[in-house]
Amino acid sequence: MFTGAIPQRNLVADKTFASLGLTPRTLARLAALGFEHPTPVQVEVIPRALAGQDLIGLAQTGSGKTAAFSLPMLERLGRGRGVRGLVVCPTREIALQNQGFLDALSEERLTSVCIIGGVRMNPQISGLRRDPDVVVATPGRLLDHMRRRHVGLGEVETLVLDEADHMFDLGFLPQLTRILEAVPRKRQTMMFSATMPAPIERLASRFMREPVRVDLRPAGRAAEGIEHRLYLVREDDKKPCLLEIAEREPESMIVFVRRKIDAEWICRQLELAGHPVVRMHSDRSQQERVAALTGIRQGEHRILVATDIAARGIDLPIIQHIVNLDVPETVEDYVHRAGRTARGASGGTVSTIATWRDKPMIREIEEALGQELPRESVPGIEPYRETDAAGEGPRSGVRGRRQRRRRRLL
Numbered sequence: 001m002f003t004g005a006i007p008q009r010n011l012v013a014d015k016t017f018a019s020l021g022l023t024p025r026t027l028a029r030l031a032a033l034g035f036e037h038p039t040p041v042q043v044e045v046i047p048r049a050l051a052g053q054d055l056i057g058l059a060q061t062g063s064g065k066t067a068a069f070s071l072p073m074l075e076r077l078g079r080g081r082g083v084r085g086l087v088v089c090p091t092r093e094i095a096l097q098n099q100g101f102l103d104a105l106s107e108e109r110l111t112s113v114c115i116i117g118g119v120r121m122n123p124q125i126s127g128l129r130r131d132p133d134v135v136v137a138t139p140g141r142l143l144d145h146m147r148r149r150h151v152g153l154g155e156v157e158t159l160v161l162d163e164a165d166h167m168f169d170l171g172f173l174p175q176l177t178r179i180l181e182a183v184p185r186k187r188q189t190m191m192f193s194a195t196m197p198a199p200i201e202r203l204a205s206r207f208m209r210e211p212v213r214v215d216l217r218p219a220g221r222a223a224e225g226i227e228h229r230l231y232l233v234r235e236d237d238k239k240p241c242l243l244e245i246a247e248r249e250p251e252s253m254i255v256f257v258r259r260k261i262d263a264e265w266i267c268r269q270l271e272l273a274g275h276p277v278v279r280m281h282s283d284r285s286q287q288e289r290v291a292a293l294t295g296i297r298q299g300e301h302r303i304l305v306a307t308d309i310a311a312r313g314i315d316l317p318i319i320q321h322i323v324n325l326d327v328p329e330t331v332e333d334y335v336h337r338a339g340r341t342a343r344g345a346s347g348g349t350v351s352t353i354a355t356w357r358d359k360p361m362i363r364e365i366e367e368a369l370g371q372e373l374p375r376e377s378v379p380g381i382e383p384y385r386e387t388d389a390a391g392e393g394p395r396s397g398v399r400g401r402r403q404r405r406r407r408r409l410l
Helices: 024-033 040-050 065-077 092-106 120-130 140-147 164-169 173-182 196-209 235-248 260-272 287-299 333-338 358-367 398-403
Strands: 055-058 085-090 114-116 132-137 158-161 190-192 213-214 226-232 253-254 277-280 303-306 321-324 348-354
Touching: 024 065, 024 092, 040 055, 040 065, 040 190, 040 213, 055 065, 065 085, 065 092, 065 158, 065 190, 085 092, 085 173, 092 114, 092 132, 092 287, 114 120, 114 140, 120 140, 132 140, 140 173, 158 173, 158 213, 164 173, 164 190, 164 196, 173 196, 190 196, 226 358, 235 253, 235 260, 235 321, 235 348, 260 277, 277 287, 321 333, 333 348, 333 358, 348 358
Parallel strands: 055 190, 055 213, 085 132, 085 158, 114 132, 158 190, 226 348, 253 303, 253 321, 277 303, 321 348
Antiparallel strands: none
């Protein structure tokens, strides 16, 4: 559910939403929601989208992409002639957030329905029978409704693929292809992504018409306002390190793990330590997942233990600290996990708890960020000390990594 404007980072102070070509009614609604100046991605995307251009928007998480495509959709579609807008999202949570923002923005100028898995189909069927203007959907459930002839996409005028890179990570390319083949060839297509993998390039060349590329990704790939920390410990010290961090750092946090079984176990350990904690992973029902996010937003819980299902698109401005109990498998996963904090104009901290086995991925993350992750320690836990084999002393910087050889635990 959308709960109001989020303080946005890097606002373009010499630009107003009025200068982007929006109507007075939309401007009045933006003002009521607390939006005063646009972000860079909104400045670049909104005028082009209002003109009907296809575009590929590349920007870091939390940069204002939802408003960048929602505002032109609201202006161009109007209300009352069936499904003419389609927003496809990789996860249920992202879909729910996008629909919530559209509803808050439109003031019933557009009607929408959210089509996601994990919940009963009958309410969705009822919503589709009311001929909504916009459908916000995850690919699998949308195809289910298409096969049962509950929804037709033959009148779609504007198509948005949100977090497109994540959909390819999850193997949605065959489903996306079937959806794209069902919408009219004459349409506007907007695709938003944090990275530009080869499948997106191929999809763009096949299904888009001379798309404009808007690339506003930071050079170092790290979102601004984030303090990065690295705790190098023995394997047996990972849990004690997490518990110490949770005790010493009282702010709201997400603890990321790789496996669902680990999320359950870590949640229990934090509960036993007296922390208000909730968990989120793919084995939890949609009702449980929504309740977990609601509990965090409302302050009922301070800590969310989650798998990477919560790493992209989840908008929780209250989160101030990310803890990677398991080092992510890719640099992209690190960047997206980190993007759950420092939302809008707020700052945040990303702490990674790692062992010597994680050093290759740590080096990749540091190279991508263009900085070393500052080494930290907690009382009572002996840190892993990095030295070179020749005894030349501690590590000397990013450029010196290739000269390092064997490491040992002290």
